[in-house]
Amino acid sequence: MPNKWRQALRNPLALSGFIIIFGILLLAILAPFIAPYDANAIDVKAILLPPSLQHPMGTDGLGRDVFSRMLFGARISLLVGIVAVGIATSIGIFLGAISGYYRGWVDVVIMRLVDVMLSIPTFFLILAVIAFLTPSIWNIMIVIGLTSWMGVTRLVRAEFLSLRGREFVMASETLGARDFRMIFIHMLPNSLTPIMVSFVLGVASAVLVESGLSFLGLGVQAPQASWGNILTDGKEYIQFAWWLSLFPGVAILLTVLGYNLLGEGLRDVLDPRANNTR
């Protein structure tokens, strides 16, 4: 494995993705130390100021410093993306593993459930659930997680189905290994590579979904800053304040691009057989 990591760092796609993500992660973690202002501090004397030395990304309609809000927004975007996809991946690993390991009717039921979930337009499903609950950062993470586990499930199931026929699996089965041991000690570690790739690519789309929801006012709620809800303000003031729309959009673009590059690069390096599906 360590050898593979060194190889991954030599892949230009993976490396550039890694640098982008690492940079944004660093800014997000250090936000309280870098931010020049309190992200929620309203200053009526500094409304809609264009970018300057005092306010590197200008100020918004309430006189809040956009650069500070962007830094704290980065925390939200990364947190929501990683937690949501963490939830989805855990569900996917669990369902995919028992589906591929036990086969039979368990497999049939789980795969039908996947088909059903895939035929409901995901964004509608997310919005409907949010309409019945209330929008908050925790609900967003849970809802995105609960509506995006289908791909991982199929992936883990396929891995398990192909691992079942392998000699080392049959050997441990002959030695009387229990189901739990078979699944978690023998088979799961051998399917980690594609799971990791799908995790990284999943975070990219979760970041997009979260920013879309926040933009529509159904995600992270004001005054908490997120890139999506800074853009909501940007829409309001688009004729007077281009900086309110430009910076958060570029930030989302870079983050998603970074995760996609990292994911595709890792796939090239770690999993050379499967490079034609997304």
Added chain:
Amino acid sequence: MIRYLLKRLFWMVPLLVGISLISFLIMHLAPGDITNSEASFNPKASEESRQKLRELYNLDKPIIVQYGLWLKRMVKLDFGTSFASHQKPVFWQTKDAEGNVIKGMIQEALPITLLINVLSLGLIIFAAVPLGVVSAITQNRPPDRAITLFVFIGFAIPGFWLALMLMYWTGVVHDWLPISGIHSLNHDKMSAWGQLWDTLTHLALPVFISGLSGLAGISLFIRNGMLDVLHQDYITTARAKGLSENTVVYRHALRNAMLPLITILGLAIPGLIGGSVIAESIFAIPGMGKLFYDAVLMRDFPVIMGILTIGSALTLLGNLIADIAYAWADPRVRRGVM
């Protein structure tokens, strides 16, 4: 072919039951009873409409009976009337007491969203196929690199942000394109061609926005499919026969690389329908996405449930059509070889 069709239709039954179950469960997600949470958010909900909601979903009956009745109403496509817009029927037109026809909300919104989606699919196919082919035949050379860069950016760019930027650039700075709605105010006074042009210019940006990420995905898909196909034996055979490179690429390779595209387009439908929420609410287009978004904001439950169900049914229908088209295009599928 008929046996294949019947088998395929039969498989839709458990999916429909599953969709009804999930939408039923979502209805019961709300803390307490939906009439309470609705009342606390929606100031327009009177005691009378709460009573109506209780009757509509039979909330006073046991949960199994509730589900049975919900299933029955789904089959009849009866989703009740909207709370927010003066008791309009959610799905299809009805007559009121004086015999006036009241149009259904989905009935009015669906054609608009379908039109945008069909145009986006058209854009995707006509742009993505050439991009993918060029990318494949120039593998790792500058055109391929440029197209791959475009693909990565197309995946990563947030559609709503691009929509804002394009609205600003083409509508505010330059006044090239109209930026909201689907008609101009004086649409009715225009000639037939003028009306068509008016609608097309209104739809240009929304169609581009809703098609962009699909466009990126499909061109990558065609590229990888072409690269796979170009290394197969029958392509070597075709070259060995002395066929021109164009014949090899377009007649032999592309036709096979495009086959799986049918399935992929079928799978893209839920994304397109879901994506319409953002495009339509930004451009103020009165389609399914905007209707859904407004219903979510107003907590107009009958409309939410109606659109969720109709949207899923359309997805199933799209997948069915894609499968039939695939079976029609590839005899191996309908004979059960693959």
